[in-house]
Amino acid sequence: MRPIKLTVSAFGPYADKTVFDMDLLGEKGLYLITGDTGAGKTTIFDAIVFALYGEASGSSRQPDTFRSKYAADETPTFVELVFDHKGQIYTVKRNPEYTRPSKRGDGFTTQTADATLTHPDGSVVTKMKEVTRAICELIGVDRNQFSQIAMIAQGDFLRLLLAGTTERSAIFRRIFKTDGYGKLQEMLKIKFRDVNNELSELNRGTRQTVEGIKLAADSPFSAEFEQLKASEVIQSDMAIMLIDRVLAGDDAALK
Numbered sequence: 001m002r003p004i005k006l007t008v009s010a011f012g013p014y015a016d017k018t019v020f021d022m023d024l025l026g027e028k029g030l031y032l033i034t035g036d037t038g039a040g041k042t043t044i045f046d047a048i049v050f051a052l053y054g055e056a057s058g059s060s061r062q063p064d065t066f067r068s069k070y071a072a073d074e075t076p077t078f079v080e081l082v083f084d085h086k087g088q089i090y091t092v093k094r095n096p097e098y099t100r101p102s103k104r105g106d107g108f109t110t111q112t113a114d115a116t117l118t119h120p121d122g123s124v125v126t127k128m129k130e131v132t133r134a135i136c137e138l139i140g141v142d143r144n145q146f147s148q149i150a151m152i153a154q155g156d157f158l159r160l161l162l163a164g165t166t167e168r169s170a171i172f173r174r175i176f177k178t179d180g181y182g183k184l185q186e187m188l189k190i191k192f193r194d195v196n197n198e199l200s201e202l203n204r205g206t207r208q209t210v211e212g213i214k215l216a217a218d219s220p221f222s223a224e225f226e227q228l229k230a231s232e233v234i235q236s237d238m239a240i241m242l243i244d245r246v247l248a249g250d251d252a253a254l255k
């Protein structure tokens with residue numbers, strides 16, 4: 001996912017409508033956002049994450065605090081993100097819940113939170129939860145994973161480095177679309193367990209049969225039988241061949 005254009009309005013310290021043309025940064029590489037304390041660096045992170053997932057980039061900020069205290073009453077609060085994903089252009093727009101002047105009469109009313117996601121073919125997904133679900137399916141990562149791998153804010157990269165093996169594996173599986181290989185691995189583990197159990201059961205029966213065979217004290221096959229019994233897995237075809245030789249020898253001796 002590559003952000004192309006970010007538009008914020010009455011969002012955080014940005015009192016008016018502000019447009020960030022990220023297409024000017026190019027299509028490849030890492031980009032560093034710098035500036036003085038309070039300049040609005042973290043707000044850019046918050047705006048992108050809010051547009052995609054309806055949450056802030058950090059756990060200490062809530063969507064209901066996004067309305068800029070510097071904005072005029074009539075200025076709407078919203079975030080719109082145009083982004084490229086696998087060569088296709090998508091547009092997602094969200095607004096948090098905030099108080100605005102009433103369109104009818106005096107006083108104020110509550111603007112409910114809302115979201116829309118416009119696909120390249122023009123189809124539109126609406127409502128907060130539905131848009132979030134569609135974004136997760138499209139990009140392949142949830143908000144926490146996105147914050148860890150795609151947009152690292154003020155040392156959050158350390159969270160990925162310190163994450164447990166299971167969590168890191170889950171993140172990388174979703175990034176590189178290797179879920180299918182994980183499922184195949186689990187299927188092979190189950191198949192191996194079943195085949196191994198079947199082999200153990202067959203080996204137990206074969207060993208019981210072989211150990212039940214009694215040879216004459218002077219049998220020339222005693223050493224081979226002892227070697228066969230000492231094997232971790234008794235090869236049934238080898239046991240049958242050895243037994244056939246014993247029987248053939250017994251037949252010859254009987255005649």
